[in-house]
Amino acid sequence: MTTISKLGVLLLEGALEFYSMPGADYTIEADFIVIRGGRLIIGWPEEPFIGQASIILRGNHSSPWFNAGVGPTLGAKAIGELS
16 A cells, blocks of 8 residues: 655646556545646556545534645645646
């Protein structure tokens, strides 16, 4: 299993692609995932991901909001794309 450490904000400005192979097991745990000019890739239409991928978004109603300075303000447990 490949686990990315617990994050406050995962900011993707490039590509993060999960390598697909039998038995692949990935986990990302974060408060916010912000995609700015990048991509989060877990499989392709012509090559579906064949492993296990978990995205755990932490937070609750009292969690602070995230303001990237451009685009919308994100509430708890958000995946957002900024241009």
